Amino acid sequence: MHTPIRLPEFVDTRLNFFIDSLLDTKDTGRNLVLGLAPQETDINLQSNDYLNLSYHPDIIDAQIRSLASKKGTPFMSNVFLQADGLDKQVEQQLARFVGFDSCIVSASGWTANVGLLQTICDSSTNVYIDFFAHMSLWEGARIAGANIHPFMHNNVRHLKKLISRNGPGIVLIDSVYSTLGTIARLEEIIATCNELNCAIVVDESHSLGTHGPSGAGLLQEHGLTKQVDFLTASLAKTFAYRAGAIWCNNRFGDCLPYVAFPSIFSSAVMTHELERIEATLKVIRGSDLARNKLHQNSKRIRNALRDIGFDIRSETQIIALETGGNTETRVVRDYLESHGVFGSVFCPPATPNNKNVIRLSIDSQLTDGQIDHLINVCSDAYDKYFSHQVSFAAKRKQAS
Secondary structure, three states: OOOOOOOOHHHHHHHHHHHHHHOEHHHOOEOOOOOOOOOOOOEEOOOOOOOOOOOOHHHHHHHHHHHHOOOOOOOOEHHHOOOOOHHHHHHHHHHHHHOOOEEEEEOOHHHHHHHHHHHHOOOOOEEEEEOOOOHHHHHHHHHOOOEEEEEOOOOHHHHHHHHHHHOOOEEEEEOEOOOOOOEOOHHHHHHHHHHOOOEEEEEOOOOEOOEOHHHOOHHHHOOOHHHOOEEEEEOOOOOOOOOEEEEEOOOHHHHHHHOOHHHHOOEOOOHHHHHHHHHHHHHHHOOHHHHHHHHHHHHHHHHHHHHHOOOOOOOOOEEEEEEEOHHHHHHHHHHHHHOOEEOEEEOOOOOOOOOEEEEEEOOOOOOHHHHHHHHHHHHHHHHHHHHHHOOHHHHHHHHO
16 A cells, blocks of 8 residues: 655645545545435436437437548647538537527537636626626636626626626626526616626526527527627536537627637537537427426426425526535435435535535426425425424524
């Protein structure tokens, strides 16, 4: 057995802080997000594959055919790709799909947001960001050195107050918020940006494919596409693959590949990946029945959980059970998993301290029987741990 190499004290201190704070002895030295592994018969609500496209035969066949054709795949940065390549064809299809002027495919939703904000922001830029916006938007603004002004979730009055105080800037929002499943107040926020001379970036990761005509998103659904400067999305949600995209209604799309570091210093998306995305887009356009079923399932579960007594803020297929601190979250997680229901634990740094949630990502293939079981298990969990809306901390204090 090798003796571990000694780290400098300042590194060792930081490492030990993370080990002590993130790896819990009550979970056998693992992070809170790691519970049991779901089995095939369990109800697994951890995936963002809302339309169940991961193994769609048409999509898989398209990718296999592409790999088998041995087409030349450029292992190079986006900056070296020609204007008539497959990537440009797929990007044009994605642009037409959502109604934007141009689109750039990136390696992930994270690199899409970070690369875009690095391009359009600098230290003189005010950035106004919803408190619950995705961390990639926060990080992109931070890397750019922008002046970051958080506003209260979906609070347009607070946003206007900040802009009036600090001046025009760029507003960053999600269309559907990945923690709580709430929907942005798109019309009001976009109107505010137009009124106060601000640009806007909308991340549609959790609504692209699930909302709007043929799955084209919430901006299309509300007729707002041409009023938005930039749209981004992770294609690892409904598109069920590892990629992201940036849409522009301006000339920034022309220069972004030559400015954004993720574009310059990362390899481009490969041919078989592009052809998979192209095939997925075709399937998504024709998935109205699955979208309707997804919304039916989500609405039924949201209403049932509210009837039980849960404080459900969701308006979409993302449903959060707000569980509080780590101890409380572990208890609820273990109860759900022991009864065959698996959600995703969100805890720091994804949430503020003592604001953990267990996120249930609903999909279109849930059966009525599975939904009945989910509701029954959640009802029992509520009676045991949530009834009368008394917090775990209060119960512990009363018991002591």
